[in-house]
Amino acid sequence: MATTIKITAKHVGKTISMDCASMTINQQFEPTWATEQAYGKMDPIATFSHTGRSAAFEFVLLATNIKEAAVLQSNVDQLIKFQYPRYTGTTAGGLGSSLAAPPFFDITVLGGKLYNTMSGYIHAFQILPGHVDGTSVSVDDNGYFLERSYNINFTMT
Numbered sequence: 001m002a003t004t005i006k007i008t009a010k011h012v013g014k015t016i017s018m019d020c021a022s023m024t025i026n027q028q029f030e031p032t033w034a035t036e037q038a039y040g041k042m043d044p045i046a047t048f049s050h051t052g053r054s055a056a057f058e059f060v061l062l063a064t065n066i067k068e069a070a071v072l073q074s075n076v077d078q079l080i081k082f083q084y085p086r087y088t089g090t091t092a093g094g095l096g097s098s099l100a101a102p103p104f105f106d107i108t109v110l111g112g113k114l115y116n117t118m119s120g121y122i123h124a125f126q127i128l129p130g131h132v133d134g135t136s137v138s139v140d141d142n143g144y145f146l147e148r149s150y151n152i153n154f155t156m157t
Contacts, residue, residue, distance in 0.1 A: 005059060006108040009082040010119075011101035016075045020059040021149075025109065027055045055118055057107070058153040069138045069146035075128065076150055083125055107156065118156060125154040 002019035009015070030052040046052035061076070063069035088100040108117045130149030131137050140144045 003059070003110060005057075007079065008106040008108075010104045010106060012082065014078070014082070014090070015139075016078050018059075018061055018072075018075050021062040023057070023059040023109070024036070024065045025055055025057055025115070027053065029053050052157070054155055054157045055107075055120075056153070056155045061150045062154065063138070063146075063148045064148065066138045069148050070140065072148070072150070073146050074148045076147075076152075079152070080121055080127070094157065105156065122154045122156050127152050 002021065003023045004017060004019050005023065006015060006017045011157040032049040032052065034047045034049055036047075037044050061072055063072045082105070085099050085102055085103055087097040088102045089097050102121070104119070104121055106117050106119050109115055129147045130151075131147060133149075133151070135147075137150040138148055142145055
């Protein structure tokens with residue numbers, strides 16, 4: 001049974017859903033405290049500031065036939081496009097455009113049954129096409145090459 005990951009790019013209002021052959025999620029929580037020594041106290045006085053959270057996702061996407069490979073390629077292309085901000089006032093050549101929204105995401109794994117939906121921004125995004133690891137590519141009717149697997153990993157804060 002495949003693990004499904006749903007990635008919603010909130011800045012453009014689009015969602016992709018992909019079945020993963022394998023997935024690893026590592027979460028890290030970092031509480032931050034400020035301490036100050038006080039006269040006559042053996043231990044410092046600690047004041048809580050915040051807790052930072054990040055999650056590292058690593059997953060493998062596989063296609064078993066040419067139709068699945070085309071959908072897989074489309075989803076990966078869309079995921080790459082999601083990494084860029086949304087602009088307004090864009091004209092031909094990009095003149096006069098201004099930043100409307102940075103790339104911000106909601107990520108849901110197994111329909112929220114594994115973790116609650118995580119919201120945040122992605123950094124350290126990496127895609128490794130399958131042909132690099134020896135997975136053969138498919139060729140469609142037009143002669144275009146389609147990857148049959150991808151290893152994707154990123155960290156989200």
